[in-house]
Amino acid sequence: MAGDIYDRIRALIASGAYLGGDVLPESELAARLGVSRTPIREAMRRLQAEGVIRREAYRRAVVVDVDPNEVIHIFTARASLEPIAVGMAARHSDDAFLKELRELHEAMDEAIHESEPDRRLYRDLNARFHRVIWAQGGNAFFAELVNLVARKPVVSPTFNSWTRAELMRSNRQHGDLVEALSAADAEWAEAAMRAHLLSSRATYRRISADTPEAAPRKQDWMFPDPGTAEIKPEPVSVR
Known part of the structure; x- marks a missing residue:
């Protein structure tokens, strides 16, 4: 209950x-x-x-109304932790894992290329993409540690304010991660994950600087709980 x-x-x-x-x-x-x-x-x-x-x-x-500086600290912490997680995933990669990542990557691409990008769907797919990677490493304790950092509440602007070009760049970086994991190259995957998160941090800084302090602020999560996400946990079907 x-x-x-x-x-x-x-x-x-x-x-x-x-x-x-x-x-x-x-x-x-x-x-x-x-x-x-x-x-x-x-x-x-x-x-x-x-x-x-x-x-x-x-x-x-x-x-809690999260200070933008705290969000920057969250991205910085993730840029240290998630490369370790993806490196472990690269060493435990299998066909089912790679298939799910490819499907999520393609589904995110479809969400971006709607007439108006479906940012909420992209956010939920993005969260699943990262969670699948954390879980594949075989270290449940470390996966929970990364999740604890990543699921901190983030006050917009987050994906709601990303441009289509910024979403496309983010998903190209997801594609780089899929390639590195497909090659079972832990070093490449770690570098790709760090670059991805530092790029996202830079995007957040840009959006925060462009948002007036007096603007209405909507609560959002970069990583909603699986139970609150709008998509279902089973693999995504690619059209």
Whole structure:
């Protein structure tokens, strides 16, 4: 029960129903989700431990509004951790793993080339692409460590503000990763992953600099929980 409530509250925040700085009243959430306050409190403790919410005066739960500098630090941390993860994946690569990555890569390309890029779908596919790589390394502890860093809440601008050209560049880099993993070349894969994440960090810096401080801010996740993503966990069918 508590796990389901946690997913639903996290999904509400990710959808923009609650923004950074908003109070999350337990009674309101309980009524909205049709449950007692006990599972709400359990879910809130988990969200607080993950840094999604914080407690203020009178124990009010408030959605954390992440500072852009913290987002830069997250990208920097990922640029150190994820090359290790992809290197391990290269050493444990198999046909099923490569097939799934190719399908995700092609599906992201299709999302980009819609008349208006489907950024939400691209975000969810991107999250799956990276998660598949982490899982392939055979080290569940390290995969969870990377996930803990990557799934930190990120206040827009994120993929919602990326141009088509920036999305295309990002997905070309995914293609480089697929090639390196297909060659089972750990060193190449590690270099490709680091370049990919540093490029994404530079894009975030560009978007942050172009966004006025007074602009409306919508909560978003670079890495939504699998339970809150809009796509299903089974392999993507390529048309």
